[in-house]
Amino acid sequence: MFSFLGSYFLFFSSFIILVIFIWISSDLNTKKKTPPSPRKFPIIGNLHQLGLSPHNSLQALSRKHGPLMLMHFGSVPVLVASSAEAAREIMKTHDLAFANRPKMSIPDTLLYGSKDITFSPYGEYWRQVKSIAVVHLLNSARVQSYQQIREEEMALTINKIENCCGSVIDLSEFLVGLTNNIICKVALGRTYSGMKFKDLLDRFMEVLGVFSFGNYIPRLAWIDRLSGLEDRARKVAQDFDEFLEGVVEEHMSNKRDEDKDLVDILLDVQRDNLAGFSLQRDTIKAIILDIFAAGTDTTFTSLEWAISELVRHPRVMKKLQQEVTEIAEGKPIIHEKDLEKMHYLKATIKETLRLHTPIPLLIPRESTQDVKLMGYNIPSRTQVIINASAIARDPTLWEEPDEFRPERFLNSSIDFKGFHFELLPFGAGRRGCPGIQFAMVVNELALANVVYKFNLALPNGVKEKDLDMSETSGITVHKKSPLLVMATPRF
Template sequence: MKAMFSLLQTYFLFLVSFIILISVICFKWVSFRLKMKKKLPPSPPKLPIIGNLHQLGSSPHRSFQALSQKHGPLMLMHFGSVPMLVASSAEAAKEIMKTHDLKFANRPKLRIPDTLVYGSCDITFSPYGEFWRQVKSIAVVHLLNTARVQSFRQVREKETSLMIETIEKSHDSVIDLSELTFWLVNNIVCKVALGRSYQGLKFTDLLAKFVHVMGALCVGNFIPWLSWIDRLSGLDDKARKVAKEFDEFLEGVVEEHLDKRRKGEGHSAKDQDLVDILLDIQRDDAIGFALQRDTIKAVILDVFAAGTDTTYASLVWSISELIRHPRVMKKLQQEVTEVGQGKSMIYETDLEKMEYLKATIKETLRLYPAIPLLIPRESMQDVKIMGYDIPARTQVIVNAWAIGRDPTLWDEPEEFKPERFLNSSIDYKGLHFELLPFGSGRRGCPGVQFAIVMFELALANVLYKFNISLPNGVEEKDLDMSETNSITLHKKQPLLVKATPRF
């Protein structure tokens, strides 16, 4: 009897194992057949384990552009085990950010933003859903709407005037325009978002480290079992250190505002900054769920870091290109001089009259989108794009830099020619997919208006007041235009110039 029971037990185990084996084979076969039926986008050859990671290069936007010229405007790459769709044409971008915008409205879970931005509970990196909608609406409704942006006009004009005074005091000596434009934008953003400006080398260094770490390649995102490489390289420690330093700074900002409230020194509704607005929403429980302290700090960090870093980078690129193109510089100076009419400075009310200024800024953003590879999206379900099947949970990168230099869209795409925009309806607000410096759709940048008015005012006034030239006899054509390897497209070398008063 015992032997028979043992035999039945062995038979039963064999039967279960056989059923499991057949099930696995059937599953693999069905999966293979389904995959064969799907029409996937073309893919560059990949290596075992790392996939296409080795093809990123030091400038991923340039690497992707070169690969797209060989494999097409829609490529399916693999970074480790993660499928990555790379879009390098206006048509592909439109499909992703307009036609199927909702299906691509999610953000992938990324380790470095999770570390730096409080578990990605900000506007930029939080997953698509009700929380993201509420957090975004806070910034859009209370800080970035038209009336609110216009209400900060005096702050922008005052800070621009102070920068002009600093340049005037240089007395024809060499000045670092990269540094000056950084502090201009930083002071404006700080006063609007945080209530006052914050100066100092430590502050500059902290923002630079934040941007550098945010743009670093995190192996663990793509090959989880190789996460130890990020620990070994020091990336994890750097991210935690930057997050700790920023948290201490932001805690100080919030406590400063709370302390003023406790003393009855709060701002009037008209003079409120972003921190005041967020604290009011938290106090009044105005959005249907508790606004946590970390969420408040994450939104502040979003507005502050993104607003400062991208805008000043674009300003530096614009002035650099104008130096390299004296004809364009002269034409733009003629326009600002005619509009300025001898006034002490160009005011925001003057900007609407400056068509060539606006064309110059569009041309700068075409050639140098502040974030050349727009923040990655992730498909929430299977979707068909341009005849190809894109599986759910595929990450998506839109190469705005490559689209801005696409020869099928732009005549002489590598040339700096603002005239191309003079009689053109193409704009940068997300409705024209040939020009996408701020993205488009639900996940487009909500701070376009806020950034552009700073850009226009600063550029108009620098050219209105000064002739800008390179120092030490350096010729315009020799200006170093190399770029950093970061999430933001920065000029690698600081822009050192001589500024001679025009009047």
């Protein structure tokens, strides 16, 4: 009897201890420290809080909840980082853990199953295509080799503006034409003018920036079909594929040994197996489309914002004009070799990228493992958004952050190449943009020449402070209304 009771007591005690252990373990698991979270709704989560300007909405939320927030877009956990410290932890300290891209249906449709550099998932394939871009397409020597194209297109644009002096011009149209022609010649070997090509690129960027319900709330994927988003994406992908197929076929039948464009180089890499793997036709088209779309869109919008800010700030415009005029020494046009001496020009572009970050939320990342981040537990498969715009306007980092003041960069080592996390227009780490050098030389050359050759004034007596600086929404933030100016020759 006592033996039975003893055995029963031992069994019961062991059972109770096991239950307590499981309960404590479960409780500790549920109480893992996660970042602050704004209140969410069933099904949609925090989507209602994004508004028409997501980077501004998320910046406002971060002021209340902190530099790291855990939100939910539908069923997807999304970590939002809004401080330089948080960005450094994600893109440097834990860069490998956050190097993946989430799978998204629209980039998949547009970019051959995300076979490009920007949206392809992290892994061996991505390393291979990134290496092609860095080694063969966008290295310093290759960028320098296209100097003549950039300067020729710049001279043509200056002539076009000169021919319109005395009347109101849409400077935005001239700038997009300039960047489009440079990228076309560099990537494809010749320009493709006309509204049809411009319309194709516009449609591509528009569809790429539209929010897809199916990515975040699978049960609402029918909205993407009902709204026509899926059909529009497929049509843009089909139209661009037909265009790029024609370009590739043209290059294959007209091989060149000199003055090679990026398609020529990619076909050489494919033929000679220089990449170390089999380079497929779809990969060539995806890489070209990636470089072309990103190069045209972000470069153009940065130039448009820079000149808009200069028109609004005559003091800054005058100071920049003095610098470029002194260095030009009476030459009819500024050449790329002159740019290195133009420190105020470089400060002006940095300030533009700070105040008007082209892709304010960068491209989303995704964690591939559990990570301890700034004292918080971030589980695997959490989507990550870096609010580069919020960081660039953080009052703890920048004095008078909403003011356009290029002087802040004259005695500062802060740059935009991914080593200073206060300024991240091109991202950082493994997923940083490989085309920074190419984009910046176009920006500097164009801005220097426009302000060197012309005085710009707003038409119809509009005062500088009244210039419309409202933004569009989308993956790239453009100026909503075109920049209309009166241009008069300075010499």
